[in-house]
Amino acid sequence: MAMFTSFHCTSAVFIILCVFLNSVYAAIITYNVVSFGANPNGVIDSTQAFVRAWSAACASTTETVIQVPRGRYLLGSIAFKGDCKSPRITYKIAGTLVAPADYRILGQFENWLSFEGVSGVSIIGGALDAKGPALWACKAAGKDCPNGATALSFTDSSNIRIEGLISLNSQMFHIVINRCQDVHIQGVKIIADGNSPNTDGIHVQLSRNVAIINTSIRTGDDCISIGPGAKNLWIERITCGPGHGISIGSLGKDLNEEGVQNVTVTKSVFSGTQNGLRIKSWARPSKGFVQGVRFIDAIMQDVQNPIVIDQNYCPSNINCPGQTSGVKVSDVLYKNIRGTSATMVAIKLECSAANPCSGIRLEDVKLTYKKKPAQSSCINANGEASGIVQPDSCL
Helix, strand or coil: CEEECCCCCCCHHHHHHHHHHHHHHCCCEEEEHHHHCCCCEEEEECHHHHHHHHHHHHHCCCCEEEEECCCEEECCCEEEECCCCCCCEEEEECCEEECCCCHHHHHCCCEEEEEECCECEEEECCEEECCCHHHHHHHHCCCCCCCCCEEEEEECCEEEEEECCEEECCCCCCEEEECCEEEEEECCEEECCCCCCCCCCEEEECCEEEEEEEEEEECCCCCEEECCCCEEEEEEEEEECCCCCEEEEEECCCCCCCCEEEEEEEEEEEECCCEEEEEEEECCCCCCEEEEEEEEEEEEEEECEEEEEEEEECHHHCCCCCCCCCCEEEEEEEEEEEEEECCCEEEEEECCCCCCEEEEEEEEEEEEECCEECEEEEECEEEEEEEEEECCCCC
């Protein structure tokens, strides 16, 4: 079940290096899930085998690797919990983790694969196949369906890395980062149908120091959604579409809500999305805020709302008609945003009458509509424009 790695030293010249390498690599223990009873045929349930492999890795006092060889592994809902004695646990996945074919089995849980209270966990490679289309069809038909499960979630965790993972057809959100710090997501591919409901690609809330880099997201909701309490986010080289864009919000659903601050989105491409760069809040009282946001170097390709602030969010006109948003939006930069809008109004800044947006800056923006000049619309928005701004600034 466990495997040690070591180097054989044959030359005195390298004796010091070899001693060092042996001390490092001998401390890494590898656990293969197959050794714990996992079956790679995708038919026999491997849930308990994965639980046993995690328990062994978690209990180890040294750095560990959980190896998932090629094949398909049928898994039910699993919560991988800390505190672990191992300072670092790395899932190296060569195969695909598969959800049960009956969506009701997984759909009754909030999460499919969740990590709770862990530190130093990495997920490298592999694929998650959550088999979401059957649940989406149930919802589309208006039947009595479960809400569905998030495919992968981290809660109350730190020093997390997700790299090279493919998330396919999640029932609900694909990846959720909640109450975490120091998270690095890179080279991930997220794939779901353009009309799949509530399948946000990556959702971040109540977390700080999160980086999402070089990631491709095709889904039916927000490619990346940023919730209350998100601080120090770096989002770079995202390709988004289909989907609803990159959204800060919805915010302001609750009166006492943490704000969002220090968010950078740079070098991203949006293709055929509902929105590009969006800030959205409920039209109701709130102590929340958005501050210190940088949207830089984005390309829009036939995007319905390339630049949008919507502080009048009131779905189904319930609990918010006639009210105004308490969320204060300030210090937001849009720089070098270029491309095409699918609607005439390419810049729409609809801010709160009670708390007008302040410090909004447009710099070197060029958005067109059907090869013609587009339009901009501002309500309760204050700021300035510099450089070449097309459509003409309404600030």
